[in-house]
Amino acid sequence: MSDTETKPSSNFIRHIIDEDIRNNKNNGQVVTRFPPEPNGYLHIGHAKSICLNFGLAKDYKGGCNLRFDDTNPEKEDMEYIDSILEDVSWLGFEWLDEPKYASNYFGQLYQYAIELIKQNKAYVCSLSPDEARAYRGSLTERGKDSPYREQSIEENLDLFERMKLGEFDEGAKVLRAKIDMASPNINMRDPILYRIRKVEHHQTGNEWCIYPMYDYTHCLSDAIEGITHSLCTLEFEDHRPLYDWVLDQLQTPSHPQQIEFARLNLNYTITSKRKLKQLVDEKHVHGWDDPRMPTISGLRRRGYTPASIRDFSDRIGVTKVDGIVDMSTLEFCIREDLEHSAPRAMCVLNPLKVTIESWSDDRVEDLSAPKHPKDESMGRRTLKMTQVIYIDRSDFEEVPPPKYKRLTIDQEVRLRNSYVIKCNEVIKNEQGEVIELRCSHDADTLGKKPEGRKVKGVIHWVSEQYSLPAEVRIYDRLFSEENPDGAAKKHEDADSHFLDFLNPDSLMVMNEARAEISLEETQPGDSFQFEREGYFTADPDSGADKLVFNRTVSLRDSWAKAGSK
Numbered sequence: 345m346s347d348t349e350t351k352p353s354s355n356f357i358r359h360i361i362d363e364d365i366r367n368n369k370n371n372g373q374v375v376t377r378f379p380p381e382p383n384g385y386l387h388i389g390h391a392k393s394i395c396l397n398f399g400l401a402k403d404y405k406g407g408c409n410l411r412f413d414d415t416n417p418e419k420e421d422m423e424y425i426d427s428i429l430e431d432v433s434w435l436g437f438e439w440l441d442e443p444k445y446a447s448n449y450f451g452q453l454y455q456y457a458i459e460l461i462k463q464n465k466a467y468v469c470s471l472s473p474d475e476a477r478a479y480r481g482s483l484t485e486r487g488k489d490s491p492y493r494e495q496s497i498e499e500n501l502d503l504f505e506r507m508k509l510g511e512f513d514e515g516a517k518v519l520r521a522k523i524d525m526a527s528p529n530i531n532m533r534d535p536i537l538y539r540i541r542k543v544e545h546h547q548t549g550n551e552w553c554i555y556p557m558y559d560y561t562h563c564l565s566d567a568i569e570g571i572t573h574s575l576c577t578l579e580f581e582d583h584r585p586l587y588d589w590v591l592d593q594l595q596t597p598s599h600p601q602q603i604e605f606a607r608l609n610l611n612y613t614i615t616s617k618r619k620l621k622q623l624v625d626e627k628h629v630h631g632w633d634d635p636r637m638p639t640i641s642g643l644r645r646r647g648y649t650p651a652s653i654r655d656f657s658d659r660i661g662v663t664k665v666d667g668i669v670d671m672s673t674l675e676f677c678i679r680e681d682l683e684h685s686a687p688r689a690m691c692v693l694n695p696l697k698v699t700i701e702s703w704s705d706d707r708v709e710d711l712s713a714p715k716h717p718k719d720e721s722m723g724r725r726t727l728k729m730t731q732v733i734y735i736d737r738s739d740f741e742e743v744p745p746p747k748y749k750r751l752t753i754d755q756e757v758r759l760r761n762s763y764v765i766k767c768n769e770v771i772k773n774e775q776g777e778v779i780e781l782r783c784s785h786d787a788d789t790l791g792k793k794p795e796g797r798k799v800k801g802v803i804h805w806v807s808e809q810y811s812l813p814a815e816v817r818i819y820d821r822l823f824s825e826e827n828p829d830g831a832a833k834k835h836e837d838a839d840s841h842f843l844d845f846l847n848p849d850s851l852m853v854m855n856e857a858r859a860e861i862s863l864e865e866t867q868p869g870d871s872f873q874f875e876r877e878g879y880f881t882a883d884p885d886s887g888a889d890k891l892v893f894n895r896t897v898s899l900r901d902s903w904a905k906a907g908s909k
């Protein structure tokens with residue numbers, strides 16, 4: 345990574361690794377992995393895991409594998425694989441060698457399964473799914489042994505091979521580990537290792553019709569790859585005994601250590617791929633990369649930078665306790681970044697025409713303004729002052745509220761980087777709406793204070809002739825409820841109830857905006873601070889006829905003050 349970064353904060357995982365290195369465990373090596381299931385686009389929660397895994401590998405001079413955990417072919421797709429590769433690279437990380445796939449190991453996993461059967465530690469079970477559920481017991485009730493548990497090794501080997509050859513229907517048989525149906529940990533009650541799925545796989549085609557389960561696949565993939573520290577989220581804590589059990593039975597190249605950490609939850613949004621997919625499929629948003637989505641692709645389109653997301657991951661830290669992080673923390677990180685890196689520009693979101701009567705209609709004056717007030721190295725831009733300009737509608741009031749500092753009939757205002765103007769006449773349409781202001785300028789105020797009076801307000805503006813049409817998309821929280829999932833859980837149909845809390849005003853489109861002429865060469869992804877308005881990033885929807893900007897974040901945190909809207 346090229347960016348200069350501060351030293352990462354320490355955390356309990358680093359302490360474990362430091363201790364391991366002191367004890368020369370794994371010969372002092374650190375190899376981690378990020379194991380996404382390619383069943384959706386990555387979200388900000390995954391970014392936490394990516395920054396943690398790749399960040400540790402980098403800091404300890406080890407490596408990190410990107411491994412697709414692709415054991416559920418029905419739900420997986422190449423589109424998701426491509427997006428994941430793009431997102432991890434975009435965040436600034438490099439995986440070791442080629443991307444890996446759990447499906448690369450299907451052959452080895454099959455051999456390991458045969459080994460377990462031979463050790464009498466796995467058996468083919470022919471209970472129906474319903475029966476199996478009943479036999480499993482519950483949290484308070486111990487499970488019962490399957491009647492197939494004591495089948496002979498020979499019979500199990502034969503049945504397992506015939507499962508592989510496609511002789512049985514889906515659901516007719518499974519391979520189960522033989523552990524303990526009385527275990528208080530349900531994950532240890534003879535968990536399923538293999539199931540029959542007669543579907544094509546995006547990597548292995550039709551080679552397999554039995555697919556290994558996540559818990560069986562994951563630990564073995566880690567061991568095959570020589571992962572030293574296998575980091576996962578807290579919900580896998582109860583699966584750790586199974587992780588270790590599988591590796592303890594088999595002669596694997598290594599026995600990685602599983603360490604759990606708290607997943608990231610962010611308020612006013614959701615971090616579940618399944619629910620995000622629902623938002624996309626049901627068209628509540630305009631796709632996975634809709635700038636309102638907490639996906640990495642959505643954040644990128646919105647204008648978040650890789651550095652801001654890495655900074656966020658570092659700030660929220662790594663703990664063992666689940667919590668909810670405030671969206672304003674994420675917004676703080678991008679504001680910090682863009683404050684330094686985004687050039688300034690003027691864009692009038694809601695234009696009101698202003699004719700400067702004291703300015704001749706053919707006169708054009710070039711005015712120079714810095715691209716960044718604190719960073720000379722960004723250079724300067726040229727603004728064009730002309731007779732007809734636009735200001736924002738909210739910067740003029742006929743009947744101003746108290747302490748109003750902008751333009752009124754009686755109050756002058758400075759045009760940013762330009763002259764002081766006063767309003768002589770207000771022109772209205774038949775509905776009584778203000779459609780134009782007739783003003784005059786004080787020619788003696790360019791770069792200096794007006795004589796004998798104070799002008800407090802400074803407003804932004806653009807020339808009518810030298811400005812570009814723009815569409816500006818203003819985003820608000822995707823959900824109006826702080827914890828849409830939690831609120832949904834109070835209802836019977838909790839699974840789709842989170843949709844009730846979608847914020848109907850999460851997108852506001854300003855179609856008539858005008859941007860200063862210096863933005864002519866803007867490319868999608870370029871970010872600016874539109875003075876007085878916020879940080880904005882050009883959207884790929886921009887075309888020759890119209891620029892499209894996404895508001896990345898407001899200038900200040902309006903939520904902190906207002907609480908909620």
Ligand code: ATP
Binds near residue numbers: 379388607608
């Ligand atoms: P989802 O619930 O969104 O489907 P998942 O955990 O099933 O998430 P995976 O593709 O399996 O998604 O996740 C890949 C890795 O990212 C896992 O190691 C997982 O623990 C981690 N991860 C997923 N969500 C979060 C989160 N919210 N915070 C931190 N890590 C996460």
Ligand code: MG
Binds near residue numbers: 381
């Ligand atoms: Mg998962």
